[in-house]
Amino acid sequence: MKRPNPIQWLGYSYGRVLPEDLREWVRNDLTGQWAVPRHIVRQLVPLIPLFALALLLPGELWLKLAVILLGMLLALFYIVAYMPMNRAHRLMKHGFPEDLENPTRAARRAAERAAYEAQYPH
Template sequence: MTRARRRPNPVEWIGYAFGRRLPDSLHDWVREDLTGKYAVARHLVRGLVPFTPLFAVFMFFPGALWLRGSMVLLAVLLALFYTAAFMPMNRAHRLAKHGLPADLENPERARKREEERARYAAQYPH
């Protein structure tokens, strides 16, 4: 019996960043990646990976270095904006693609929300 791998290799991770499905042995890693403590930061970094060829091409445009750098900065900011804006949909899609519930969330965040609901219900009964 083979042991489940803990992390994808670099080629698998790049494919994952571009939307490919990882092997079933990495479901725990996918769950942690999409719902773990730093899921938002990982999502933003992962969302920029498909744009890196575009950023590199902008550096070969003619013009002053500051102008090319400004083009890259603008492209990075736009990519971050759209990556953040579509984060919930992308997250749900990735979870479903890997056979996990699309509404899966961080267990710590779910526990805190339930505690807050219980405190509210105790303080303001029907």
């Protein structure tokens, strides 16, 4: 599977659409096994310049690091809270259905549903 180069990935983390030949990589990135940690990292990357600016604030280093930590915690809260909406938007931007999910998870859910219906028929 072809991967984006660092410049393409950086643009992707800022919301740009990747070329058509990277479509399978995007699908795996948004629905693959490690989609949640990748999403968190992808959303934190654009905030690095803001966190770096906090180092220019007046005060002692521990205070600057505390400001950065509080900013990261707040960012993580919103990143996780809006993850489903951001994922759906990114999927649609790349031409996928917004409810596309991990194939392994979908197969497991279908098997669980079939087992449940076999055990508890209507």
